[in-house]
Amino acid sequence: xxxxxxxxxxxxxxxxxxxxxxxxxxxxxxxxxxxxxxxxxxxxxxxxxxxxxxxxxxxxxxxxxxxxxxxxxxxxxxxxxxxxxxxxxxxxxxxxxxxxxxxxxxxxxxxxxxxxxxxxxxxxxxxxxxxxxxxxxxxxxxxxxxxxxxxxxxxxxxxxxxxxxxxxxxxxxxxxxxxxxxxxxxxxxxxxxxxxxxxxxxxxxxxxxxxxxxxxxxxxxxxx
Numbered sequence: 001x002x003x004x005x006x007x008x009x010x011x012x013x014x015x016x017x018x019x020x021x022x023x024x025x026x027x028x029x030x031x032x033x034x035x036x037x038x039x040x041x042x043x044x045x046x047x048x049x050x051x052x053x054x055x056x057x058x059x060x061x062x063x064x065x066x067x068x069x070x071x072x073x074x075x076x077x078x079x080x081x082x083x084x085x086x087x088x089x090x091x092x093x094x095x096x097x098x099x100x101x102x103x104x105x106x107x108x109x110x111x112x113x114x115x116x117x118x119x120x121x122x123x124x125x126x127x128x129x130x131x132x133x134x135x136x137x138x139x140x141x142x143x144x145x146x147x148x149x150x151x152x153x154x155x156x157x158x159x160x161x162x163x164x165x166x167x168x169x170x171x172x173x174x175x176x177x178x179x180x181x182x183x184x185x186x187x188x189x190x191x192x193x194x195x196x197x198x199x200x201x202x203x204x205x206x207x208x209x210x211x212x213x214x215x216x217x218x219x220x221x222x223x224x
Contacts, residue, residue, distance in 0.1 A: 004223040007060040009034070010051055011044040012051065016069025018097055022201045026065045029204025033214055039057045040217065052079035056088065060221040066095035066198070070102070077103060084109065084190035089220025093213070094198040097149065111159050111183050112151040113192050118172020120199060122146050125181065133224050134193060134215045135162045136186060138208055146203070149181075149196040150174040159183035163195070163212075182212070182218065189222045 010171030011030055013023045020026075027044045034040040043059070051072060054120070056062060056079060070079065084090060098114035100106035107113050114127060126137055126142045127135045147169060155161075163182035182195035193216040203209045218224040 002013055002181050004218075005168070006038060007040050007221055007223070008058055009040045009042055009061040009063055009217060009221075010050070010056065010059045011042055011065055012046070012067065013044070013065040014046040014048050014067055014071045015095075016071045017098060018068050020066040020199065022199060022204065023066055025201035025204045026198065028063075029210060030213070033210050037075070037112065037214060039214065040098075040221075048076050051076040053086075056080070056083040057086070059088070060223075061089035061091055061217050063093065063217070064096040065093050068095045068099050068146065072106075080104065080109075081188070082193075083189050087222075088108065088187065088190045089188060089217070090187075090192040091216055091220050092192070092194040094147075094149075094196060095132070097151065097194065097196065100125045104168070105188075109187060109192055111155040111185065111191040111192070112180075115150045115152045115174070117147040117149050118170070119172050119186075120145060121171040121172075123148055123165050126164050126166065128164055132160065132162055133186075134182075134212065134219050136215060138209050142208065144173065145200070146196065146197055147199040148173060152172040153179075154178060155179065155183055156180055160184040170171070191222065193217075193220050195202070
């Protein structure tokens with residue numbers, strides 16, 4: 001069987017709220033990932049006027065890399081909706097959950113809104129749904145250093161949870177015994193995947209995390 005044809009993704013990283021220092025490392029990591037696996041080409045921008053149906057139609061997947069604040073106008077949000085309605089894939093990384101709080105559709109697209117986080121510290125990432133392609137190759141349980149996001153609601157009832165954490169192993173969790181970190185779902189005609197990990201530059205050089213992103217992008221693009 002031949003390998004899937006290389007496709008194009010759009011990496012969007014506009015910030016109006018908090019800006020993560022790791023955004024350049026994230027873009028570089030995604031470029032290297034696409035090139036090294038011969039899977040996808042990356043176009044990266046922070047120009048939100050490009051979030052329109054015509055421009056986005058060039059891509060199989062859009063990746064919102066630590067976007068924050070009210071970073072899209074209502075017209076731009078409609079462009080993103082059209083892209084998703086037409087079967088496009090959406091991938092949200094880390095701070096993508098911390099924006100557009102007044103737009104319920106965006107909250108559903110990501111799966112949950114960011115609430116807050118404790119100081120970065122070591123914790124444990126656990127794989128759920130072990131047979132899902134997005135977590136194939138991910139260690140069943142691994143130590144990880146990150147910002148452990150608390151969410152305004154638990155998305156489990158409407159998504160497939162892929163990764164979770166155990167709040168008893170770090171300080172500052174507010175979600176209790178069920179704390180999802182990454183998930184995916186079919187949504188409004190498209191596919192959406194979100195991971196809360198990725199605060200630090202080092203994540204975008206970590207093989208397990210990069211494989212997690214690769215598999216998520218390929219799944220969202222419907223090529224796996």
